[in-house]
Amino acid sequence: MSSRDSSDPPIATSTPSSDQVKYTTCYMCACRCGIKVHLKDGGIRYIEGNRDHPVNRGVLCAKGSAGIMQHYSPARLRAPLLRVGRRGSGEFKEISWDEALTIATGWLGAIRQSDPRKLAFFTGRDQSQALTGWWASQFGTPNYAAHGGFCSVNMAAAGMYTIGGSFWEFGEPDWERTRYFLMFGVAEDHDSNPIKIGLGKLKTGGHAKFVSVNPIRTGYSAIADEWLGIRPGTDGLLVFALIHELLRAGKIDTEYLIRYTNAPWLVIREPGAADDGLFVRNAAGRPQLWDEASGMVAETRRAPRLAGKVTLPDGRTAVPAFQLLAERCLAPDYAPDRVAESTGIPAATIRRIAAELAHAAFEQEVVIMQPWTDWTGRHHDRMIGRPVSMHAMRGISAHSNGFHTCRAIHILQMLLGSIDTPGGFRYEPPFPRSAPPAVKPAGRADQVVPGKPLAGAPIGFPTGPEDLIVDAEGSALRIDKAFSWEAPLAAHGLMHLVIRNAWAGDPYRIDTLFLYMANMAWNSSMNTGGAIEMLTDTDEATGEYKIPHVIYSDAYASEMVSYADLVLPDTTYLERWDCISLFDRPIGNADGAADAIRQPVLTPDRDVRPFQDVLIELGARLGLPGLVKPGGTPRYPGLYPDYLVNHERRPGFGMLAGWRGAAGDKQGVGAPNPKQLEAYVANQCFWRTEIPDCGKYYKHANRDYLEWAVGMGLIDKPEPVVLQLYSEVLQKFRLAAQGHGKVQPPAEHRERIATYFDPLPLWYMPFEERATEADDFPLHAITQRPMAMYHSWGSQNAWLRQIHGENRLHIHHATAAKLGIANEDWIEVTSAHGRIKVQAKLMDGVNPDTVWTWNAIGKRKGAWNLGPGAKEAKQGFLMNHLIAELLPDRGGFRYANADPVTGQAAWYDLRVRIAKVADGACVTEPALAATAAVPNLPERPAVLRYGARFRADAKQ
């Protein structure tokens, strides 16, 4: 027996964690948390959450905590590469940066002088869109967008056009005060730490009910009080049924509707007229209401009518917008009994949820004794809240009916009177903005001039047919057909169509496809195999590639690298200056505005450069007006840091809002401050300012907020944001489809526009479900995001791939039993477009009509410097192979597999059948041939002993 002294062996419990701590911003997903990077002996000892940061308040998720492995990944690119073999062969030679930029300047300079549209510049999970979008417009091409078109543009657009804000990270539930939280299909990777912090707070507080509407009971749904395992694509029906119940019982906040929404605005009823369905307006263009007291059309909001036909002075008839909404939602088709079967949610449950919503909103009213003043100048001695909050994301956005479903969710909140009230959904500055924000897309023929900048921004918010980017015949002018009749409100572009359209020359051929951080030859494309073929296809006559030049920037040897002609290696997120600008995706919360930077924490040990630096230098070499001085010398010789500090969109408005003014004492608006970045670094790399207490709620109509926001430069005028229960913008497009106005859709698009540009929300069956027979493809197939992985980035991460290195297709026990499928069986999954072979995993917590898997776990063999036996390629798979980028042919014409209003990629419309396959090779299919390794990547270590050298007693 070994005996021990009473005193235990001494251990080093007080070793300093680091020589130095540097603050910066995480980039392991889209969340943008503040981090503290502990450095020791020149390496990263530890990364932790920054307690003072407004996004994560000290916590850090699995991805953020694995940042060390991302930074030291052996998949990091090492030098610029020029393709020397066939595209896809992986044969590259390393070249110098000067040579790389000379080549890029040659290709781009030529097309800028001939036809700038021949550059298609699309960025993926880019957090510098305020730079990249501006750069595209300086170049002169309208063919710019980021990944929003295949991510969540229908959610973003529905919010922007309806409430001047949106879910996602543009708003948040009032976690402290809400009594009822309804969450729709949220992927667990957006705003992820704030949502987790909020859910923890909400559940621990114990005073709120949390309902999760999601076909799958993982992640957040696992801790919900109630899980509604809805059938995919039917969320809109559920929302309509809830509205139906509330209307039937009169449980709506009419006062809120009258004060803050367009519910009382009069809508002209004259079918066939050019202004049918538009608002009644006075000579000054101001919308009119029916004043019950005077019995007249008026502007007053004192006692307007919400229902009932009125006769206008010109003898025509009109009704308040609210009546039209009520008529639609009270239709028998939206009664709980009628939607129960489609949604898979019992009618009694729907009725109960409606009763609970009404109870929380009206019986559990929240009152804050905080005086405030509304935009009319009326003083209120308290803030009254309807403590029902909602949040929605991927499960809504990835369907072709997502725009209207999302609008319905916003309208449900309006009816309950909860938007931006205590306990409800709250805007995060710079939102709310006008609904929609007043930025129009540029790109029409007269706005694209060789050698000149684009006359405006490439993306924006059309408010009528005249804002579309189409030619006189109504044909698309952008390569992705955004802002055409095929996707009129494509506010984020359609990145998922770029490769297909560029390959097909539809609507025209391009010269250079320039991509940043977008794995379009793998998990970021629908029809992955097809995308690869299009990237490598050549013109029979000339032997040239149909997409002549492909430039790609990435930090890692992703699948896409092999298909580039010129590779510009980016740094990791810990090696560069960066900016989380209020011009881009905000990081504030409902109580304040904030922005942030990244600072270089480490110096690259490879011949790589920050993409933003490269873009600025490339712009200067091309002589883009905003990037050179009049004499032609670079305007920003200090590259991106120089740009961050000194670039102004208009006087006083720059990329960063903090420490502006020559003395650094201005916030929001002020002259450039040469010491601005130093001020950020000294303040933990973020800036935040709190909204005054009197401005924290009712922001859309709160004079104190609106004036504060003008002072901060967030909005131009202190005008209220009227919530758009009824969308006149949509009606304008519908009228065009009915033959009114100067800009009308070509005949083949009219019926579609007239159907989906409904000024009221509507529900329709997702397109793929409608186009396929339920007997052939009886199941929905969708993906979920694991909390510990972010798309493909996690696969080269030594730690994260131990958590999610392979994936299965999850199937409900009962569904599998009927098909004779057992756990771990190999099965084939077939869609109208393709087939994959995968392994099954059975479970209980999934809608029985739905199968699902984790997103982007499958990798192509040979990519990411993973070993030949990597499970990601053998037991991992992508659903993308089953998804077509286009809908079936409609008489010689194919629409995008997308939401018809916004062009949002309809990933979750997928329908499949599954069947057990006979034993064969236990490898997922399609098993694409290995990509050739990128040259000169480091050898993969057989054993990783990260951190050994940091031990206090390390034996060096």
Place this chain on the structure above:
Amino acid sequence: MTSLPTSPSGKRLGLVIDLDICVGCHACAVNCKEWNSGGIAGPLTDLDPYGGEPDGVWFNRVHSFEVGAGGDGRMVHFPRSCLHCAEPDCVTVCPTGASYKRADDGIVLVNEDLCIGCKLCSWACPYGAREFDSDVGVMKKCTLCADRIYNETFDERDRVPACVATCPVSARHFGDLGDPESDVSRLVAERGGYDLMPEMGYAPTNKYLPPRPRRAAAGCTGAAAELTAPDHAPAKGLLGWIDRFLSG
């Protein structure tokens, strides 16, 4: 064989883990690995990190599984690490004295200089909390971040285990479970915190808080089971419209 402290202090440092709110995000597991890779028991070696069978040392692992079915079914996310038991057989079976339980605070540690890699301790642990580092042939395990919780170079607020500091939902709590007045002891008392497999007799220090009753049944929030249409509403007033709809 190794003996347990003959005169323990009564202090029992440990964790309380709330299964009601754990969403299974793995933040605790990865932040633990990150901190401890360079800590007193580091590295947490990863074999074949980029190959077909990556196999690393983790002091904390999260398991997700379903319990029950249908309306009673739920997904449980269960983080698992050393429970720093009061009666740890992993210590008493150790032939060299490498495994030991500290008298001062109850933390169970491994003295690597004495560990011969015989793995008896991992066989003795019913919770599967021990992690063998085959690269160096020694057993490793959760240290309760002894190099954080006593670290005088840290801000006092940071002197908690990495898993506790990083947990986004605040499902993890750290404190002295030997002190009935401590915050963690009170939390255990309030929420009915329980021992894992108490029948094994290891008297684990760490406690798990069970999921709270869920509000799903009719009446759970005080609301009625369904809304009823108002009685024949007045023809005028703000809700007059509903009357017109219902009667029209």
